[in-house]
Amino acid sequence: MRRNILLMLKKHRDEFISGERISQELGISRTAVWKHINILREEGYEIESMPKNGYKLVSSPDILILEEIEEYLTTNFIGRNIYYFDSLDSTNTKAKEMAMDEEEGTVVVAEEQIKGKGRLGRNWVSPKGKGIWMSIILKPNMLPSEVAKLTLIGAAAVNKALEEMGIISYIKWPNDIVIQGKKVCGILTEMSCELNIINYVIMGIGINVNLLKEDFSQELVDKATSLKEITGRDLDRKRLLASVLNHFENLYLPFKQRGDISATIDISRGKSLLIGKEIRILRGNDEKIGRALDIDEQGGLIIEYKDGTREHIFSGEVSIRGLREYI
Secondary structure, three states, X not given: OHHHHHHHHHHOOOOOEOHXXXXXXXXXXXXXXXXXXXXXXXXXXXXXXXXXXXXXXXXXXXXXXHHHHHHHOOOOOOOOOEEEEOOEOOHHHHHHHHHHHOOOOXXXXXXXXXXXXXHHHOEOOOXXXXXXXXXXXXXXXXXXXXXXXXXXXXXXXXXXXXXXXXXXXXXXXXXXXXXXXXXXXXXEEEEEEEOOEEEEEEEEEEEEOOOOHHHOOOOOOOOEOOHHHHHOOOOOHHHHHHHHHHHHHHHHHHHHHHOOOHHHHHHHHHOEOOOOOEEEEEEOOEEEEEEEEEEOOOOOEEEEEOOOOEEEEOOOOOEEEEOOOOO
């Protein structure tokens, strides 16, 4: 009921709407309307009230609940069911706990992560209210070997969403978004499968939106940054979250339905931070140096070594670094 009242206030944002009208349309008492209005105020909504005129929504809090992002959503199913948490150890961990009982496209969002993680178990800084920390539950009918391509789709979706907000970014194959040589977003894709049957895939996406330099540890300050540090302004997290989900569904559906990943490959090539560069390829304790030539039609990175041999490597097999720095 609280959600219905909020939607009515949003629909009539520039005018007062009477408590009597709300109670009649929703079939609840005036007292119940008043109680729900007070709950909304406690959640951070600024609602003006005036005798005989009713209530008017003045401003909304910067929180990533469905009611706050759905006006920007154009998706059919991605993000149409959102579980919002003030704090979690990890959105990926929570999503894995819920995945078997939830529909595809369900999103888990937290204002902060206490134990956020990236690839290879690395820590991910996730301060409260300053970023987008989310996980998408997917249930594609495909072979587990195809799942690595989903990471590329996630990276391409974030890249396009940032472009939509006027921010140019680049993709460090396969799972990082980089601006001015520093990481602003990381993607962690995990799956549960049995033989050749996928139970679910969890795609965790962490975006450093409005973090300040002091939010990063000394270890990370030279490797990571935020959109606010880049642009000098606060970014609208709600619009950005919705945009990522919109672009993700647009790129995911052709892949899920027809195995078509061509649009994602085009984005990954056009915005690649690696193609044409000398890079280090790390497999455990083994390290090789080669030149990134291209991204193939299956999403693999084509590497040429000094002896002229070439190799196609895939997401999850390796870590990629620059010769002397992060990239």
